[in-house]
Structures are given as structure tokens and as C-alpha cells.
Amino acid sequence: MSRAAALSRTWQPAALGVGTVVGAIVLTEVLIRAGLINRFIVPLPSEILAAFPRIVTEENVLSRFLLTVSEALSASVLVAIFGVAGGVLLHRFVLLRQATETWVAAIAAAPLVLIYPLYLVIFGRNATTIVMMGFTAGIAPTMLKTLEGLSGTRRVLINVGKSFNLTPAQQFWKILFPAALPTIFVGLRLGLIFALINIVGVEFLINFGGLGQLINELSERYDLAGTYAAIFFVVLVSVCIFVLTERLERWLRPGG
Amino acid sequence: MAEAGRLIAAGAPPRRALVRPVMLLRVVIIVAVLVLWQLLAVSGLLYRDVVPSLPAIAAALYRTLSDPGFYLHLATTGYEIVVALLIGGVSGVVVGILLGASRLLSRAYESLLYYLGPTPKIIFFPVMIMWFGVGAGSKIAMGAVSCFFPIALNVAAGMRQIDPVLIRVGRSFRANSWQMVTKIYLPAMRYPVMNGLRIGLGVALIGTLLAETKLSNRGIGFLVIQAYSLFNMPQMYSLLIVLFVLSIGANALIGRFGGNRKGN
Numbered sequence: 001m002s003r004a005a006a007l008s009r010t011w012q013p014a015a016l017g018v019g020t021v022v023g024a025i026v027l028t029e030v031l032i033r034a035g036l037i038n039r040f041i042v043p044l045p046s047e048i049l050a051a052f053p054r055i056v057t058e059e060n061v062l063s064r065f066l067l068t069v070s071e072a073l074s075a076s077v078l079v080a081i082f083g084v085a086g087g088v089l090l091h092r093f094v095l096l097r098q099a100t101e102t103w104v105a106a107i108a109a110a111p112l113v114l115i116y117p118l119y120l121v122i123f124g125r126n127a128t129t130i131v132m133m134g135f136t137a138g139i140a141p142t143m144l145k146t147l148e149g150l151s152g153t154r155r156v157l158i159n160v161g162k163s164f165n166l167t168p169a170q171q172f173w174k175i176l177f178p179a180a181l182p183t184i185f186v187g188l189r190l191g192l193i194f195a196l197i198n199i200v201g202v203e204f205l206i207n208f209g210g211l212g213q214l215i216n217e218l219s220e221r222y223d224l225a226g227t228y229a230a231i232f233f234v235v236l237v238s239v240c241i242f243v244l245t246e247r248l249e250r251w252l253r254p255g256g
Numbered sequence: 257m258a259e260a261g262r263l264i265a266a267g268a269p270p271r272r273a274l275v276r277p278v279m280l281l282r283v284v285i286i287v288a289v290l291v292l293w294q295l296l297a298v299s300g301l302l303y304r305d306v307v308p309s310l311p312a313i314a315a316a317l318y319r320t321l322s323d324p325g326f327y328l329h330l331a332t333t334g335y336e337i338v339v340a341l342l343i344g345g346v347s348g349v350v351v352g353i354l355l356g357a358s359r360l361l362s363r364a365y366e367s368l369l370y371y372l373g374p375t376p377k378i379i380f381f382p383v384m385i386m387w388f389g390v391g392a393g394s395k396i397a398m399g400a401v402s403c404f405f406p407i408a409l410n411v412a413a414g415m416r417q418i419d420p421v422l423i424r425v426g427r428s429f430r431a432n433s434w435q436m437v438t439k440i441y442l443p444a445m446r447y448p449v450m451n452g453l454r455i456g457l458g459v460a461l462i463g464t465l466l467a468e469t470k471l472s473n474r475g476i477g478f479l480v481i482q483a484y485s486l487f488n489m490p491q492m493y494s495l496l497i498v499l500f501v502l503s504i505g506a507n508a509l510i511g512r513f514g515g516n517r518k519g520n
Contacts, residue, residue: 012360013360013362013363013364014363014364016360016364016365017363017364017365017367017368020364020365021368041386041387042386042387095278095281096281098281099278099281099282099285100282100285106504109458109504109507110500110503110504111458111461111462111465111499111500111503113462113466114462114465114466114469114477114480114496114499115496116469117469117480117481117483117492118484118492118493118496120484121487121489121492122302122306193374196376197374197375197376200376200378200379201376201378201379201466204378204379204381205378205466205469205470212376212379215379215382216382218382219382219385224386227382227383228383231380231382231383234375234379235372235375235379238374238375238376239371239372239375242371242374243371
């Protein structure tokens, strides 16, 4: 196959994807201007675009973004400390693992975000509630992935450690942990994503904090274009964080 | 979210020799947690009623379950989730089949779904209210949007894993598109579809209930936020217990219906 043909095959789907999105935006603009879609329900895409600079300057998007990111990072640090430690604990004590692994898996799949009213009572309507919600959402998947990574260490590596008469601590730090690191990072990435989803969600629900609160405030003011622009901004931020962590994960993966 | 479903299956099978000590340890952990809870409740270390006593929670649970009004709220939430799962599930399966069947469509659109999937869906709620009103419609829409992504992505991945021999058999019998979907694709994708539905159910539940806590006058989410507003902590705990038991039960039911994919 020629290089031009290969390039064309690579670009065609991307062009189709981008073209569809652009086409949908243009079609929406035309339909709203023609009066076929109520502009009091769906604002003009051009108005949404024009609202971006306004929400950036007037609504302090940067400081809100930094607040949400700092909350997500705080939750992620807690998730990393307690999630990885929990996974190591379950790996170290087989009986504990047998007894509680299904519980941890059930917690990972449970709709934990619904306990936010309980956290509001315990911690109050402040950043602690938001960080703790992120932590609660992220800990179980991180524990399970850490356990999976440690359990998946190749037998030959463990035997090499044994043949060198490594102490249990050396065996962990020299063999098990480095071998499990890529899987642990998958867990941390999951934990961060779960934490971020829950943090933005709770910010929106309790009308407190960063980007989630911005959407709530704009919608309560019935600033349609601003609400849509803020939603697009949050989607953009979460996609960027998702892509960034995905790249990091690939980089950490053996041969990545 | 898709990972959460996979995580459940990650557990190693329990060893027979450990069954008795495992059960014993489980009982010890449960008893220890309950005793600690009760001690915390009576110690006065936390604000009064933040950690209600176990009898108070049990009494609230009894009151909740014996109240006919609770079942009306449960029916409302159940109806919203089922309709959301139907809309999001059917559209997810259709989109997943289209993406899985066409390399071009997959490369053009799947990355959009893949990257939009993990965004916090609750932020779309103001838009849903404007489009579908403050009633059940906006909650159903929230649930449908939430479950669409994992189902579509799971079905698309499942389509690509179908044994090519099965597809060739279908074509050699000159099956039309509908017959290919109903006789070859869907039966061969049973496990990914059920896994997608299981994950979809979880996120539809979250989307619907969160929407109810934000703006509603019926449903379990409304009851939870009402208990918070009235500072009726025992009732809040009882509702959360019921909610978690129901969601884990529904998850297990779909998992059982789909079967465990062992050896495949």
C-alpha cells in the first residue's frame, strides 16, 4: 500500500468524526435560526461560543478549575495512600483477602455517590465533604487493581527474589511492587477518574466549590449560553485529564 | 465505569480449605463493625444522631419498609430506571453493533464515545430539565445518557470479538442483516452485552437517583434528600441500606442472567 493511501485511510475516519460534529453544530445553528428549535431551550451554538470568554473572565473559571483540580488531587492522594495500602494488606493476608475481596468489589460497583447527604451531615457543606466523596469513590477500584497487580507478578520473578534470599520487605520493594506498578497505576487512574466524576457531581449537587458549582449557578440564573459553555468546559477538562492519564499509563506499561 | 464491572470478576476463587476460617473472619468483621458503631453511637464523640444507635436504625428500617408510601417512591424510581435502561440500552446496543460492524464508523466515532464516557453526567441535568421538564422525563433522560456509553462501548468491543467462523456461517446461509443481528451477533455477544447492561444499570441508577436528589418530589432520591433536610438520620441510613441492597441485588441478578464467562 502506498504512503498516500495509508495516510488517507488514517485521516478519513478522523475527518468523518470531526465533520459530523461540526455538521451537527452548524445544523443546530440553522434549525434554531429557522425557528424549528426553541432558542429558549437550546441556545445558538454561536452564542455558546461567544459565552466562553465571558465565563472565563466574569465567572473566575481559572480559580474554579484550580479548586476542582486541587480537590481531585487531594482525594487522589488519599486514594493512593489508602487504596494501595489496602491492596497490599489484602495481598499480604490471604485469609483477609478471601473474606473481604467480594465486599470490596461490591463497594466498587455500588452507587456510593448517593451517600453525599450523609457526608454533608458529618463534614458539613464544605470542601472536606467533596474531597471525602472523591476518596470514597476512588478507594475500592484502586485497592482491587493493586491486589490484581501484586497477585499477577510472574512466578519466575518471585523465585529469582527467593534465590537471592531477599527478606519479605526486599521481596516487596525489589520484586512485587515494581512488577505490579503498571497495574497499580491503572487503579490510580481509575481512582482519579472516579474521584473527579464524583467531585464535579457533588459540587453541582450541593452548589459549592469549583466547576460543578459554576454550572449550577449559571443554570439557576437561566444563563443558557453560559450553562452550555460551562458544561462544554467541564467535558473538555475531564476529557483532557482522561487523555493525559491514559498517556501516562501507556508510558508506564512494559514496552509502552 | 466499564472498569468497575471488570473489577468484580477479578477475584480469585476461594480455596476450599479456607472456607471455614473465611466465614468465621467475615462474621468477626461484621460483629466488630456493629459493636464499634454502637459504641460510637453511645459515646457522644460525634454530634448527636450523626451516628444513630443500631436499634434506632433497625426501627427506622422497619418503619420505612412497612410504610406503603415508600413503595410508591420505590415504584417511581424503579420505573424511571427501567425506562432509562430500555432507552439507553436499546440505543447503546444499536450504536454498538454499528460501530462494531464497520471499521470506518468505529474509527470515526468510537473515540468520541470513549472519551465522553467518563465525564460526570450529572452536569447535563440542567439541560435535561430544560429539554424534558422537571418531572420523570429529565430523570429518565439522565439515566439513559448515563447508561448509553458503557453499553455502546461494550457491545462494540463484543462485536469485534465474535468468532469469524460464526459470521461466515451466517453469510453462507445468506442471512439478511436482521437475521445476522438476531441469530449471530446478539447470541454471540451475550456476555459483553450483559456486562454492558450490568455496568449500565449501575450508572443509570446513579444518574436517576442523583437527579432525584437535585430536583424532585418523588422517588428514593427525593426521600434521601428529604431525610437530610429534616435531619432524620436513622431514616437516611435505612434508605441508604435499602438502596445498596437493591442495587447490589439487581447487579448480581443481571450478572447471573448473563452467566459467568469462564474459560472463554
